Amino acid sequence: MTDGAGLRVGELPDDLSAAEAGMWQAFRNGSVYDLRAGDTAADDPHGGHPWGPERTVRARVVCRLLLNGPPALDGRVASLKLTGVRIADSLDLAGGTVEPYVEMKGCRFEKEVLLPESRFTTLRLVDCAIPRLEAARLHTEGDLHMPRCRFHNGVRLTDAHIGTDLLLNQSVIYRDRRDNSLVGDGMTIGQDLQAEMMESHGELSLRGAKVGVSLSLRGSRLANPYGRRALNAPQLTVERTMYLTPAGIGDPVLTSGRTPAHGTRVQRFACEGGIRLDDGRFGDAVDFEQARLTLRDDQEISLRRVQVPELRFLGRRPQRGRVVLNGARVVTLIDQATSWPGAGQLQMGGFQYEYLVPRGPFPLSRRLQWVAAATPEYNPEPYERLATVLRNGGEDEEAREVLLAKQRHRRENLPIAARLWGYVQDWTVAYGYRPGRAALWMGVLWAVTSFAFAHADHPPLKTGEHPPWNPTLFALDLLLPLIDLGQAGYWQLRGGWQWLAAVVILLGWVLATTVAAGATRTLRRV
Secondary structure, three states, X not given: OEOOOOOEOOOOXXXXXXXXXXXXXXXXXXXXXXXXXXXXXXXXXXXXXXXXXXXXXXXXXXXXXXXXXXXXXXOOOOEEEEEOOEEEOOEEOOOOEEOOEEEEEOOEEOOOEEOOOOEEOOEEEEOOEEOOEEOOOOEEOXXXXXXXXXXXXXXEOOOOEEOOOEEOOOOEEOOOOOOEEEEOOOOEEOOOEEOOOOEEEOEEEOOOOEEOOOEEOOOOEEEOOOOOEEEEOXXXXXXXXXXXXXXXXXXXXXXXXXXXXXXXXXEOOEEEOEEEOOOOEEOOEEEOOOOEEEOOOOOEEEOOOOEEEEEEEOOEOOOOOXXXXXXXXXXXXXXXXXXXXXXXXXXXXXXXXXXXXXXOOOOHHHHHHHHHXXXXXXXXXXXXXHHHHHHHOOOHHHHHHHHHHHHHHHHOOOOHHHHHHHHHHHHHHHHHOOOHHHHHHHHHHHHHHHHHHOOOOOOEOOOOOOOOOOHHHHHHHHHOOOOOOOOOOOEOOOOHHHHHHHHHHHHHHXXXXXXXXXXXXXXXXX
């Protein structure tokens, strides 16, 4: 009887080294094969201490075990569990189907790991040093765990299918020849993508990726000084929440899914470079709480056409670059005044939101600055959206202030004659958004002109065909256009009094026009 390697059961291949023979037996027994020396510095897979032949196995022997290994001992399950082992040459399992459970801890790979189009049940690489991982179209039925690993020339997981979780907590990924750190375009993950406290040096690309539950970058640090974006994830789909938030220093795994407890030392999410989430779909929220965003002038936090029930924009204000929300659709916007950039750094064309939940002080004056920052060239839409949200929340007075600010912004882009007319409307009735001011102006003008006309020379136009002289009604008759009170047409004024009457008539028309415009806006609002 022979095993899958063409050997009799229990027989070892002749070409195995002592370290490989021990690995062979441990595989059949399903036990951990531990070659650590017991010295922390010497056992560090990322350190410079050399590992000799006593700790080295050839990659082709590992592949032989995984693809066509010997059967398990009676009552045992064959699996490859290596600790503190150096794997020489490239581990090439491209296109292969690996049925045994695979777990490697604290191992050092001499060359790249090649897993394109391979299939695993579960693959765990923990605290390993790996020059590069090539795993395009990798398929796992269970988890792909790679926490605390260091990848010196990037990771490629394009179109990979991970059955449950992808774990990259505390990993360090350096860029490849194309300045990418991790490329996961088109990747599908059944449950969570956890990359907490991770370091990414290059572009982290997740274009068109799909995550079945949540995507966590808590406490991670992304940096790409070589290109425009540190995180490039257009058309990303996350069924629940994307976290760009702090993580606990002590044990980031315990922070997963919740905010670290009060008093816990935390590390904030930090990104040096642009973030692109255009056309993303998120089932619960996108959370930027306490995020540190560092941009160059040509970089941006792009959320174009994002659809998410809740956007928590609560990070530190980027000093340079832009925040772009054009076409985004959000149900609830949770934000704070200190998170938004200034004029020219914010774009909100077509940005739709239904509820505003400010965190901390966010007075209306600051909210109007927020809208003005997004509209250096006049655009009524952001003002109207804000006014609608405030009105729906019962803040009618604040909604009127927003619409008044809209008219004032519009005025600055008009020709000089229209601008002057705008100032008149603003001074008199505040474009109709403060209608009480019109009554005050008209009352003052009526009182002043009534007193003046009481001293005017007023011979009748036709003797015996005039009512009794009443300066108060006469002033009101001049002041109200289109209304005849039976005074203005019966008396003749001369000199300065005639000019005063003309001014009163003109002012009456101005006030009546602005009042009518204000009434029209009031009716439209109601």
